[in-house]
Amino acid sequence: MTLELFAVFLGSSIRLATPLLLAGIGEMVSERAGVLNMSIEGMMLMSAFAAAVGAWGTGDPLIGLLIGIVSVVPVALLQACLSNTLRANQIVSGIGINILVLGATTLAYREIFGARSRAEIPGLAKVKPPLLGDIPTFGPAVFEQVWLLYAGVALIIITALTLRYTSIGLAIHAAGAEPKAADKSGLSVTRIRYGCVVFAGFMASLAGAFLSIGDIHTFTEGMTRGAGYLAIASVIFGKWRIGGTTIACLLFGTATALQFQLPALGVVLPNALLIMLPYLLALLAVSGLVGRQFAPATLGEPYRR
């Protein structure tokens, strides 16, 4: 492999890992607080669609991004309400939301864009960071990325620091590990969990917008194709830690990038196998001896006093 090809491969791995990473970190926060948020897939799809429509309608990708973020708020609130206030089965409600969003976005897409049209949608700008961007070969191929990617990295660092050094981090940890203790310390478990689900929705909305207006500048029906589930798998594989989740997402991103890189290298493998690879890797990852011991103790259980 030439250096140029390797640089391109690296760059596309990072680019393809970004939506997983954004969604994965949001999901991790939600799961740490005890809510298994299966609707991450639907949240991403919702935002991917709304951001695309917004960018297409206004011609401004930034407004598109904002619309994408706002569009997920009701979805996240619905998920939070179902899994906390109504104490619904979190898996069932998540899957229900995913079905609803898939149907709704497909329906709306057909209505707005017509059956088969592929409108050109304005996308988010790329930035070339100083110093890093000037490295020969690697600068343009690896570091010249959509600005949302860098914003996402900053957000993840802020999340990590918040979890480690602030009262919010303690509260989230307690809400997932021992909600009774949180409650008896005068914290509202419900409020913490609502907050975390909404945060997961926010991160998923960035991930979805990245897919449609950050990466390929178009929307296709059901375009998330299970990326939300990969994000959930990366949280499990990452043992509910930021570092681990990041590594898992990069791994799945790399596997996805192989799909485009291997044919360029002349390696002939069945296309289907390459598309399947991230899911196969995810399955292997979650089936390693991870066990339940790293999971937040009350993951998936609605809290009841």
Place this chain on the structure above:
Amino acid sequence: MTAVNQERSFAAALRYVLRPALLVPVLAVAFAALVGLVLIAMIGVSVPKAVAAFIDGTFGSPFALAASLNRSSVFALVGFGFVLANRANLTNVGGEGQIAVGGIAATAVALYGHVSGFPLGLAFILPMLAAVIAGALWGGLAAVLKVNSGTNEVISTLLLSFIGVWLLYWSVQSPALLRKPMTSSATLPESLEIPDATQLPLLTGDYSFPVHIGLPLTLLLAIVVGVILSRTILGFRLRAVGLNPAAAKRAGVSYARTVIFALSTAGALGGLAGALMLLGEQYTLKDGFSSGYGFDGLVAGLLARGSILGVIAASLLFGFMRSGGINMEMVAAVPTALVVVIQGLIVITLAGANLFIEKWERR
């Protein structure tokens, strides 16, 4: 019986029928259908026209009726599997992948050698068996992962679904596998059509009403699964493991064996569903074969709240809804995605109403 008694038993019957466990699903479906009607109006289609197209697609012709019934059988099989595994507190969301591997196995066997020449119905029974085995292995894989490394079956069956669907894509893309020989560059990536003898016999033998033997088979399996769950030690073990695995273990029930039994049986039913789709309706394997039926079956299982009769009712509902939806798109230009919206709403409404139902039942 006196009039008073009659009145009382009538009131009791009414209370039974109107109990939330029955009433809420009905209301949820009605609510979702209402939203559907509003959406139809919103996208500017005449509601009566759309409704007429919907009804026409469901009961309008013997053919439509038969297609709906065949589809309902597929949903019901996946739903039975879901309910069975759910007794052991396992959530099988892998129906889609189980259908896919079932379809692959059925196609492979139906097209293999002289299978089509086998007598006594073996020509279509063997492909069905192959599909059952493939589905069982696919579901059993998730069970083994759960038993050995505690992998959450929701995640593993979901991922296995994606893998199964891409396996199917692979097998119809690759000439070395099931793709029909390429005669020109325009040859579609799909398998050969399976021979007539391997296709499921029709109940009436009349192609204008093509209900195949999958329907009675599904009803038979409904009884079998229902009896297993309510009357046998197997059903007790599923329930014990589902409610309290530690106490079940102490009482001598093997967790591993029960989980593997539950998920591989669910998988087998999913695989059989795939066989019905291939041998009874589609006859060729192509990309997109599973068509989301695995998720429809899952939703039917969820709706049923553990009841086999509930699965049948929900499957019939979704089977007819799908048919109606397809006709609505063809005749009234309402995208079939509308049906998906309605399904999503039903699931969410029911998930949200669960607390209410449980509170009511505890009174």
Place this chain on the structure above:
Amino acid sequence: MEAVSPRPAEAVAEPLLALSEVTKRFGNFAALSDVSLDLRPGEVHCILGENGAGKSTLCNLIFGVHRPDGGGMRYQGAPFLPAGPADALRQGIAMVHQHFSLVGDMSVVDNVLLGRERGILDRKGCARQLAKIADQYGLPLDPFAKIEDLSVGERQRVEIVKCLIRDPRLFVLDEPTAVLLPAEISALLDVCRRVAAEGRAVVLVTHKLAEIKQVADRVTVLRGGRTVATSSEPSKDIDALVRAMIQGNVEALDTSAASILGLELVAHVDHEPAAKAGIEALQIDGLTVKDSQGVTRLDNFTLTVDRGEIVGVAGVEGNGQSELTAVLAGMMASTGGRIHLGSTDLTGRSPKEITAAGVGIVPEDRHAVGCVPGMSLAENIYLNRLDEFTRFGFLNRTALEREATTLMQRFDVRARGPGALFSSLSGGNQQKAVLAREITLPNLSCLIAAQPTRGLDVGAVAAVYGHVREACSRGIAVLLVSSEIDELLTVADRIVVLYRGRIMGSCPADPARKDAIGAMMAGQPL
């Protein structure tokens, strides 16, 4: 019932918190009815009552976990209805709960900071504050240790410090001594006195009379959710208080039941030695358990239980008892040693094989291992023998319910019927059902019971030990694991003490040896 309103001489101190005719219902069940109570600054007020008398409900009302359905509360002279724990905490009420409410995988400091500080955490500052409190009350703690690495006594200290650091005016402790060593209990009572001496009001919930004698200024007795007695001179009125608590004659109490209450009329009762005594039944030889992290939980445990003998295993919880019973039940693999029942080797056998060999197990955690709460009483009472009701894979429910009814009558299990949901039974009836199942195994030769009376009221305790003794007199070998020394002293023939997974020593079950056993439980060899 004595007058609840303060006598003139005591009217000096205004009540800090006054409850008047408070009622709390859960569904149709009245957990508290018309309870009146006042708490004054500077006093230790004990709430005495059996399990299920409504003590915890009372605490939860004060702390805002539940809201009263009737009556009213006044706090510092103003009407008081806390919206939740947060509100109660803000108003100067702190509570140590019956079950620890600590986050296991967080440090002591983080647990103390939880819910108390906003924004960026000042862990070092909090550690300094902890050190100060520790000095002031004699509660030493390592601020950066993880909770899950602490002993039960240390965890209790964290709970207390968590409250004291908030400088509460009212300090509620709900059965704080249930899991502590004798020495730790007196230290805790000492803290209570010191806290009260600072002008705070202390509420101590307990069912142990010794504690009341040691620390209480006043006592309120609850029974069936009602106040049945109060006293301002508890040490004088102790007999009347006990009578009020259990509604009966103290002298007529079963000795084992009396021991639970901490009554000092306990004398060891020798039961008739069974005919087969002296024949070894259960032999445990060098049993060792290491957990997944390689920590030794049970270390070279060797013990023989003869037929017709009751051997007690004493010790503070978390010293290897859970591992011992789990291994004996086949629920956990040992890493060394052997288990024999007579000539049968039971090492590494499955739960099913162990049951078949004639070992009955009453597990320490009834709800986790002993039963399936979501199934019927009949299914639970034959949980491990359902094969007997199965033919060609079909379960014969009629026969099952018929047999279950017989057992229910024999063991006085009270329920709506054999089809009743197990979770609808009271704790005592659930335990009787579990015991019935294990004790009626057809070829029972050994019974292992872990904490069999936990959470039961006096009547149920007496019934449980009655059945255990009866089994013993039939020549069954009994291994009784309990953290209640008084119970073991009453029931067992011989006691071994577990400390950090090892046997610290053993001695005959003689009440005179109680102090020695307490010392061994704290890790001092005999």
